[in-house]
Amino acid sequence: xxxxxxxxxxxxxxxxxxxxxxxxxxxxxxxxxxxxxxxxxxxxxxxxxxxxxxxxxxxxxxxxxxxxxxxxxxxxxxxxxxxxxxxxxxxxxxxxxxxxxxxxxxxxxxxxxxxxxxxxxxxxxxxxxxxxxxxxxxxxxxxxxxxxxxxxxxxxxxxxxxxxxxxxxxxxxxxxxxxxxxxxxxxxxxxxxxxxxxxxxxxxxxxxxxxxxxxxxxxxxxxxxxxxxxxxxxxxxxxxxxxxxxxxxxxxxxxxxxxxxxxxxxxxxxxxxxxxxxxxxxxxxxxxxxxxxxxxxxxxxxxxxxxxxxxxxxxxxxxxxxxxxxxxxx
Ligand code: AHM
Ligand code: MG
Numbered sequence: 001x002x003x004x005x006x007x008x009x010x011x012x013x014x015x016x017x018x019x020x021x022x023x024x025x026x027x028x029x030x031x032x033x034x035x036x037x038x039x040x041x042x043x044x045x046x047x048x049x050x051x052x053x054x055x056x057x058x059x060x061x062x063x064x065x066x067x068x069x070x071x072x073x074x075x076x077x078x079x080x081x082x083x084x085x086x087x088x089x090x091x092x093x094x095x096x097x098x099x100x101x102x103x104x105x106x107x108x109x110x111x112x113x114x115x116x117x118x119x120x121x122x123x124x125x126x127x128x129x130x131x132x133x134x135x136x137x138x139x140x141x142x143x144x145x146x147x148x149x150x151x152x153x154x155x156x157x158x159x160x161x162x163x164x165x166x167x168x169x170x171x172x173x174x175x176x177x178x179x180x181x182x183x184x185x186x187x188x189x190x191x192x193x194x195x196x197x198x199x200x201x202x203x204x205x206x207x208x209x210x211x212x213x214x215x216x217x218x219x220x221x222x223x224x225x226x227x228x229x230x231x232x233x234x235x236x237x238x239x240x241x242x243x244x245x246x247x248x249x250x251x252x253x254x255x256x257x258x259x260x261x262x263x264x265x266x267x268x269x270x271x272x273x274x275x276x277x278x279x280x281x282x283x284x285x286x287x288x289x290x291x292x293x294x295x296x297x298x299x300x301x302x303x304x305x306x307x308x309x310x311x312x313x314x315x316x317x318x319x320x321x322x323x324x325x326x327x328x329x330x
Contacts (some may be wrong), residue, residue, distance in 0.1 A: 132249025
């Protein structure tokens with residue numbers, strides 16, 4: 001019997017699974033696969049400055065953006081781990097245009113579909129700032145064994161079985177929810193395992209950080225400009241601080257722990273904003289709500305949006321409930 005109180009990710013998931021005697025255990029195995037790939041990507045991110053994994057790959061992804069080498073490596077690592085694990089029938093990835101159906105004998109009878117942004121904030125790789133992996137887990141709607149359809153993949157965020165992110169920051173942390181609160185596990189590299197470090201995270205309802213790319217200010221709708229003006233000119237001069245690094249996982253993670261609002265609103269150039277519903281908005285919205293915050297497009301709950309295409313984008317306002325309510329009042 002162990003005598004210390006350190007709870008590993010595997011132990012935590014096994015304990016959660018035991019609360020549901022009918023659980024198949026497949027979701028636990030998916031977390032095992034995420035964990036394995038996360039450790040490999042973590043290793044690659046940590047040595048990015050030493051070996052030739054920095055810089056542009058010379059191709060563009062389906063959104064027309066420059067792809068970095070590490071994006072591709074991370075995409076391959078997560079796909080490979082989930083394929084070898086045998087509990088996922090299809091993957092959609094920010095790095096790929098179409099559904100990647102896994103047709104191995106091992107996977108063909110599995111029911112889970114993964115949506116993944118393998119390395120978000122990749123413009124930060126070259127400058128040694130925090131980046132992250134974001135994921136969602138859904139259950140397919142069509143019967144197992146057959147081809148995975150667009151209907152299986154394009155599900156509303158409220159259907160997420162689990163969502164999470166891995167932040168490769170000053171430490172590496174896996175933060176996730178299965179709909180029973182949000183827990184964070186920090187990678188202890190000395191033992192090579194993720195250990196529970198932040199149980200049952202609740203985002204403070206009152207925050208004082210606003211995170212938005214103010215370089216886009218002139219392109220925002222007037223109501224967003226008015227809210228930003230409010231944050232800038234608040235009567236109590238110390239009320240709000242701007243913090244924005246341009247890496248969603250890092251900006252989101254700080255606000256989750258300290259309290260704040262993260263926004264990527266529509267701009268005149270991008271009427272739906274920049275962030276992708278399936279890969280960035282839905283998983284972060286699920287975590288936000290599970291931590292007691294609010295996640296909205298400005299017009300409605302992100303988790304209720306009906307997806308129509310894999311790579312669609314939507315405006316995002318999420319974070320501390322009092323701050324989001326104030327933003328919505330504009
Ligand atoms: P990416 O998926 O190409 O990395 O882009 C998403 C990133 C987010 O992490 C971040 O919130 C946003 O882009 C920043 O965009 P901008 O530089 O326009 O502020
Ligand atoms: Mg991204």
